[in-house]
Amino acid sequence: MPATRAARRAHHHSPLRVYEAPPPDSDIIVLSSDDDDCPPKKKPAPKKTTKHSPKYNTRATSAAAQEVVEISSEDETSTSNVPHRTITSLRQQLKDAREEVERLRSARDEAHSEVAKLKADVASHDQVEAKSKNIVAELDDYLSCEICTLKMWTPYTLACGHTFCETCLADWFNTALVTHKAAHPQTYAALQTYRNALRDAGLPAAARRQLQVQVSALVRHQPAPSYTCPTCRAPVTARPAAVFALKHVVRVVAGAMGEQSPKKPAPAPAHMHAGPWDAFFDP
Numbered sequence: 001m002p003a004t005r006a007a008r009r010a011h012h013h014s015p016l017r018v019y020e021a022p023p024p025d026s027d028i029i030v031l032s033s034d035d036d037d038c039p040p041k042k043k044p045a046p047k048k049t050t051k052h053s054p055k056y057n058t059r060a061t062s063a064a065a066q067e068v069v070e071i072s073s074e075d076e077t078s079t080s081n082v083p084h085r086t087i088t089s090l091r092q093q094l095k096d097a098r099e100e101v102e103r104l105r106s107a108r109d110e111a112h113s114e115v116a117k118l119k120a121d122v123a124s125h126d127q128v129e130a131k132s133k134n135i136v137a138e139l140d141d142y143l144s145c146e147i148c149t150l151k152m153w154t155p156y157t158l159a160c161g162h163t164f165c166e167t168c169l170a171d172w173f174n175t176a177l178v179t180h181k182a183a184h185p186q187t188y189a190a191l192q193t194y195r196n197a198l199r200d201a202g203l204p205a206a207a208r209r210q211l212q213v214q215v216s217a218l219v220r221h222q223p224a225p226s227y228t229c230p231t232c233r234a235p236v237t238a239r240p241a242a243v244f245a246l247k248h249v250v251r252v253v254a255g256a257m258g259e260q261s262p263k264k265p266a267p268a269p270a271h272m273h274a275g276p277w278d279a280f281f282d283p
Contacts, residue, residue: 180225
């Protein structure tokens, strides 16, 4: 029964279809659309092929072989052509590199440990240095003279226990002596004459003893100067004593504070006093 007009319209408005290729020997694909007004094209008759001959098979095989493309990843490396000796050498180099990395890591850890130890030592040293500075500052107060408030480079102590530097104590005694001399000028003139004679090294022993007796008699008849301690005002009747241990400590502390001891004064002439206390106390 022939197809009706409605059936033809339905056939024209059917969805887009892709016609399969007829036989494998044909490469033609026919597309159809419902909107096309023209009738579908007739399928062309399949092309006749010649009989399969060995020559034709050879050409088809060579063409197919030319169209084959090998696709491989860039990361893939073929080791089939690498000699076994090269692979062994590379593995050994890799092993050596890993051992070197481990050695460097161990050295790094040791260096970090050493740095931490050094930092701890520096912090401890800083603490000790801070404590030392505090101790030195406290000692500086005890090593300073009460009169001049400077370090006692040549400390002398009195019978009462107070200690002063030589210069300040000599100035203190000299002030008392000047006051006493102003009150008794003649007596001190005579005493000075006897004392100068006693300082003569070539004086005979008998003459020395005679002069000493005369000086003692003159001193007994005349009042002696009144020397006192600058701090407690206790009477001072004997020569001050040098404190050599304290003198050494003063120099050690001054060295820690970056100070230098003053230069020693030039020796006094022969005609002058042999000691710092000869002018105030009898030999």
